[in-house]
Amino acid sequence: MTALATLTRTEATLFTRNPTNVFMALLFPTVLLLLQGFVIPGTDAPVEGGGPEFAGLRVIDLFIPIALTVAMATVSLTNFPSAIGGYRENGVLRRLGxxxxxxxxxxxxxxxxxxxxxxxxxxxxxTTAIVALDASVPRNLGLVALVFVLGAATLLSLGAVVAARARSAQTANGLGTLLLIGSMFTAGVWTPGPLMPELFRNISAFTPLGATSQVLTAAWYDRPTPWIQLAVMVAYTVVFATVAARTFRWK
Amino acid sequence: MSIIEVSNLRKTYGSTVAVADVTFTVDEGEIFGILGPNGAGKSTTVECITGCEPPDSGQIRIMGRDPREYGRHLYELIGYQLQTSALPPTLRVQEAVTMFAALYPAPRDINELIDAVGLTDQRRKPFGKLSGGQKQRLSIALALIGNPRIAVLDELTTGLDPEGRRDTWGLIREIRDSGVTIVLVTHFLDEAHRLCDRISVIDHGRTAITTTPDALIRAAGGVTLEDAYLHALDIHRGSGKEQPA
Incomplete structure (x- = not known):
């Protein structure tokens, strides 16, 4: 087996043995979505005040692409940088060097x-959204997949900046969690993008998670592509990935 | 034949001189000890030998060539056990050895190596639950997995109880007997005396003396290596203060 394949298999094994990582990656986005669907009142009501492009949708529908954004961000900003920070802290990076x-x-x-x-x-x-929340499958699955891949690249690059510098797993996790909480706001976890006041929506469009969730929402419901937000995602990916690669600390 | 040659090695970090002037040669098949007080520059010296740090000046030859000429192939010749290196706590012994084996072109047999370092009963134990001695045995296994000609072991027995140290010494002799040259960084004099064929004492980044442990004791007219070592340090520091006429 090649080195990369063996290392990847080892990483997969370590992931399954870390309950916090398993919860954050696989369950947290769904738990959040279920809370929005069943605990927060009024989310099955039709969207009001979201403009004509979101007519005919329920509030909870707007939370589904946001849940995907949260899924990307949780792993990218907590699991990923804390694993790398831990390898730096324990000398694993030096040993492998x-x-x-x-x-x-x-x-x-x-x-x-x-x-x-x-x-x-x-x-x-x-899957949970379709089964439990009666969500519909997006019409343009290919476009959604494409935006998802770009979004994952944007957020992993952001996580990589934290991973590049953090001295320990704890530092990486603390910083990552802070970023995650802050950006969940801009992603629309508390108020979905289309329902945000215009000023907040415009600011949010220029944040990594806000741009991602807005583009993903448009792709999911087959609305016109917000090109500015798309450009914002690409720009962040390039900048973050470059910064991470240039400043990466091996010791 | 010398397998490692170090001459006038110098390495600084900013204004800190970690290694000022270190010179010694290691013969093939011997256990060579690098001794010295804390902060003397022992670890920095082996970091330069293993290509992990570039020297500022001086010369290093591994089997006759500059370590940098080998590129990453250097690590097929040298297995390096780092002073401060841990593994993920949930990674099991056998998984760790398997993972490292995949990083080398011609690794040793995984099960044989685990047997050789005495971890057969712990092969399914996670790293975080190993005793200090077992962790060191694993790190020795990882230094040997690539079938190296040289094993560099840094502060191997620090933190081990007497029994753990004795077991580790036995293991190091076995490795030498299998044909691997060993460079052992230590600050334990009894360890150096029992184990090393020759030692080099480093103090304040400079080689004080390179000789056999017995010769060092005889020269000092002392009884123990500890007396002789302290005597050697005194002489070295004394001569360091004198200005040449």
Whole structure:
């Protein structure tokens, strides 16, 4: 087996043995969605004041693409950077540096596992939404998948900036959680994008999670693509990935 | 034949001189000890030998060539056990060895190696639940998995109880007998005396003396290596203060 395949398998094993990571990746987005669906009152009412492009939708429908954004962000901003921070703290990166393949591959392996688990978390959320919340499958699945991949790249790049510098798992986790809570607001977890006051919606469009959730919502409900937000996602991905790669600390 | 040659090695970090002037050679098949007080530059020296840090000046030869010439192939020749390196606490012994085996082109047999370091009964135990001695045995296994010609072991027995240290010494002798040259960084004099064929004493980043443990004791007219070692440090520090005429 190649080095990368073995490292990825090891990362997968370690993931299954970490209950916090399993919960954050696979269950947290769905739990949040179910709370919005069944505990918060009025979410099955039709959208009001969201403009003509969201006519005919229920409030809870708007929360479904947001749940996918949360699935991406949770893994990207907590699990991913704390794993890398832990490897730096424990000297795993240095130890792997003294092997013929070097330490780069464990970053790739961790990135692969993060991408796989955030996708799985999103799949659990969508399945739950269809089964329990009577959600409809998006008409343009290909477009949704494409936006999802771009969104995952944007948020993993943001997580990579934290991962590049954090001295320990705890530092990475603390910083990542702070970012996650802040950005859940802009993603629309408390007020979905279409229902935000215009000023907040406009500001949110220029944040990584806000842009992602707005583009994903448009793709999901087959509305016109918000090109500015799409450009914002691409720009963040390039900038974050470059910063992470340039500032990565091996020790 | 010398398998490692270090001459006039110097390494600084900003204004801190970690290694000022270190010179020694390691013969193939011996257990070579690097001794010295804390902060003397022992770890920095082996970091330069293992290519983890670039020296500022001086020369290092591994089997006749500059370590940088080997690129990453250097780590097929040298297995390095780092002083401060842990593994994820939930990773099991056999999984760790399997993972490291995948990083080398011609690794040793995983089960044989686990047997050789005496971890057969712990192969399914997670790293976080191993005793100090068992963790060190695992880190030795990981340094040997790639079938290296040289094993560099840094502060291997620090934190072990006497029994754990004795077991580890036995293991190191076995590894040497299998044909691997060993560079052992330590600050335990009894360990150096029992284990090493030759030792180099480093103090304040400079080589004080390189000799056999017995010769060091004889030269000092002392009884124990500890007396001889302290004597050697005194002489080195004394001569360091004198200005050449």
């Amino acid at each position: 003294a092997t013929p393949v070097g330490a780069h591959r464990i970053l790739l392996a961790q990135l692969a596992i993060s991408a796989a688990t955030l996708t799985a978390g999103a799949a659990v959320a969508v």
